[in-house]
Amino acid sequence: MSAAALAAVLVALAVAFTARRGARRASARPVPGLADAAREVPPWRNAAAVGGEHLCAAMYLGAAGLVLAHGTGVLWLPVGAAAGCALLAAFVAAPLRRSGAYSVADFAEWRLGSRGARHAATGCVCLVGWCYLLPQLHGAGVALYVLTGGPHWTGWTIGVAAASVLVVSGGVRSVTAFQAVHFWAKLAALTVPVLAGAVLWHAHAAPDVRAVPAAGGAPGTAGTYALVACVALGTVGLPQILMHFYASGGGGAARRTAAYVTVLVALSSVVAVLYGVLGRRHGAAAPGTGADAALLLLPQRTIPGTAGALLTGLLAAGALAAFVTASCGVAVAVGGTVAQYARRRGAAVSRASAVVVLAAPLAVMPRLGPHGAAALVTLALAVSASTLCPLLLLGIWWRGLTAPGAVAGLVCGCCLALAAGAAQLAGRGAVPAAAAAPAAAAVMVAVSLLTRRSVPRHAGRALARLHLPDGASDRPPAG
Amino acid sequence: MLEATTDADPHHTTAAPPADAPDASDPDPSHTGRDAARAQLLIALRTGAIVTAAVAALPLLPAPLAPAVPAALAAAALAHVRCAERTETPRPPRIRRRAFRWEPGVRAVDSR
Numbered sequence: 001m002s003a004a005a006l007a008a009v010l011v012a013l014a015v016a017f018t019a020r021r022g023a024r025r026a027s028a029r030p031v032p033g034l035a036d037a038a039r040e041v042p043p044w045r046n047a048a049a050v051g052g053e054h055l056c057a058a059m060y061l062g063a064a065g066l067v068l069a070h071g072t073g074v075l076w077l078p079v080g081a082a083a084g085c086a087l088l089a090a091f092v093a094a095p096l097r098r099s100g101a102y103s104v105a106d107f108a109e110w111r112l113g114s115r116g117a118r119h120a121a122t123g124c125v126c127l128v129g130w131c132y133l134l135p136q137l138h139g140a141g142v143a144l145y146v147l148t149g150g151p152h153w154t155g156w157t158i159g160v161a162a163a164s165v166l167v168v169s170g171g172v173r174s175v176t177a178f179q180a181v182h183f184w185a186k187l188a189a190l191t192v193p194v195l196a197g198a199v200l201w202h203a204h205a206a207p208d209v210r211a212v213p214a215a216g217g218a219p220g221t222a223g224t225y226a227l228v229a230c231v232a233l234g235t236v237g238l239p240q241i242l243m244h245f246y247a248s249g250g251g252g253a254a255r256r257t258a259a260y261v262t263v264l265v266a267l268s269s270v271v272a273v274l275y276g277v278l279g280r281r282h283g284a285a286a287p288g289t290g291a292d293a294a295l296l297l298l299p300q301r302t303i304p305g306t307a308g309a310l311l312t313g314l315l316a317a318g319a320l321a322a323f324v325t326a327s328c329g330v331a332v333a334v335g336g337t338v339a340q341y342a343r344r345r346g347a348a349v350s351r352a353s354a355v356v357v358l359a360a361p362l363a364v365m366p367r368l369g370p371h372g373a374a375a376l377v378t379l380a381l382a383v384s385a386s387t388l389c390p391l392l393l394l395g396i397w398w399r400g401l402t403a404p405g406a407v408a409g410l411v412c413g414c415c416l417a418l419a420a421g422a423a424q425l426a427g428r429g430a431v432p433a434a435a436a437a438p439a440a441a442a443v444m445v446a447v448s449l450l451t452r453r454s455v456p457r458h459a460g461r462a463l464a465r466l467h468l469p470d471g472a473s474d475r476p477p478a479g
Numbered sequence: 480m481l482e483a484t485t486d487a488d489p490h491h492t493t494a495a496p497p498a499d500a501p502d503a504s505d506p507d508p509s510h511t512g513r514d515a516a517r518a519q520l521l522i523a524l525r526t527g528a529i530v531t532a533a534v535a536a537l538p539l540l541p542a543p544l545a546p547a548v549p550a551a552l553a554a555a556a557l558a559h560v561r562c563a564e565r566t567e568t569p570r571p572p573r574i575r576r577r578a579f580r581w582e583p584g585v586r587a588v589d590s591r
Contacts, residue, residue, distance in 0.1 A: 075549075079552070082549045086555055087526075087527060090522070094519075094563070224538045225534075225538070229534075255563060256560050259557050262552055266549030273546050463512055464512030469515065470567075
């Protein structure tokens with residue numbers, strides 16, 4: 001990689017940080033109805049921040065890499081994410097915001113009135129967060145490899161160090177504005193190289209999408225459905241995304257935020273399709289981990305000379321930014337949940353917890369084997385789909401959920417998802433992972449029905465608070 | 480490098496489980512919320528059905544039409560927001576104005 005590409009990386013990062021400073025100056029007002037200090041973030045900016053979480057290293061490299069490897073028929077990753085955001089808007093966003101809970105663990109304790117439910121939810125949040133960090137580290141390793149040719153572990157270490165510095169310096173406290181600007185920067189870093197490549201391609205040969213070769217090794221119809229279900233349900237339960245609704249002004253604003261995220265995720269999926277079409281025309285398809293690296297090298301293959309190197313640098317800078325953004329989000333969400341167990345309260349404890357959360361996956365990475373970013377992110381989403389998603393859906397919409405039912409479902413979902421995820425990484429398909437989610441929900445319902453005497457007394461009032469429109473408690477009763 | 484603000488700060492929520500005694504932040508006890516929940520659930524289920532149908536069409540569509548699925552999902556989410564907001568804030572009933580009917584020989588009188 002030439003010095004020009006490294007210069008492009010520096011320029012891209014400088015632009016992202018400068019733009020972020022501009023966004024931070026925007027006015028903010030306190031969130032009404034919350035005792036804790038917080039700032040309301042407008043729906044579009046909050047949606048861009050959530051989009052920044054979605055466009056993580058795994059999605060950045062994984063979605064486009066998958067399409068590059070298998071053709072436009074394997075859009076399950078961005079489509080599943082968009083479907084998950086639509087479900088989030090429909091079922092979860094507004095009630096969760098009205099509950100006033102910052103994290104899923106807070107929600108579990110508030111809704112079920114049980115510390116045990118909180119502990120189980122915290123364990124699941126940690127597991128999901130750590131699993132989600134694995135593909136981010138993988139993305140950082142691939143990006144550094146493409147830029148410098150060094151071993152992957154340097155990318156992991158540098159990535160964790162950079163994210164830790166941001167966390168310790170207090171940067172993640174402004175995570176919303178940071179991620180919102182990074183989303184647009186990453187989208188630009190993804191779009192500019194592919195548009196430049198497409199223009200050159202068009203100048204030399206007319207595009208013919210139908211000429212895309214047949215996909216090899218792509219999941220079949222059942223596999224595609226299972227993967228989409230996994231990703232969609234997993235997106236509903238991702239703790240770092242749910243955290244953002246806390247900064248919305250109310251239930252309606254949170255719902256609007258989730259709907260806007262669907263639009264943004266759909267936008268990024270179009271870019272993935274463009275990469276797939278362009279890359280396959282140039283014969284850059286290589287399934288597995290190679291697809292992620294092939295994606296980063298695509299501009300250099302398409303456009304020879306310095307311009308290609310610069311565009312490759314821009315793309316790699318976007319991958320690094322995607323890693324940093326997503327890692328900070330996960331660290332804040334998981335660290336904030338874990339820090340509530342510390343004797344001392346305060347920002348320092350949260351930051352220390354976040355650094356520990358960031359460093360923990362480094363122990364697993366060398367033993368993980370050669371898996372693509374898409375496979376690793378699917379594992380994290382499968383765990384989320386089998387644990388936090390049923391907890392949220394049943395907790396919001398079913399009055400009869402009990403603490404023993406929730407704990408049993410979470411434990412069962414964890415075990416099933418890990419077993420199914422391991423099977424999926426071993427190449428046995430995603431159908432078991434998708435089946436773990438309904439199985440966990442069924443366990444929650446069955447145990448709750450068996451222990452129906454322990455339905456919390458405040459369940460009716462909690463559900464009223466979740467579903468009554470914003471400000472309904474201030475209005476006089478009808479009639 | 481990055482100045483701290485309080486956006487999405489991992490502060491500890493003070494949201495305790497709703498107590499038996501009425502709480503200022505809790506809705507009025509006369510609002511059970513069942514009707515609101517039922518109405519919202521119906522809209523959410525309809526959106527869920529649209530999402531499921533769009534996702535189910537993904538493997539069946541030819542490759543060039545695949546980006547239509549995320550577009551349909553985005554449209555479904557935006558439509559859900561409109562429907563849910565309309566349900567939460569019902570419009571007041573429209574007051575029908577009596578149509579003025581001109582009759583020959585009757586002079587219009589300015590009531591002002």
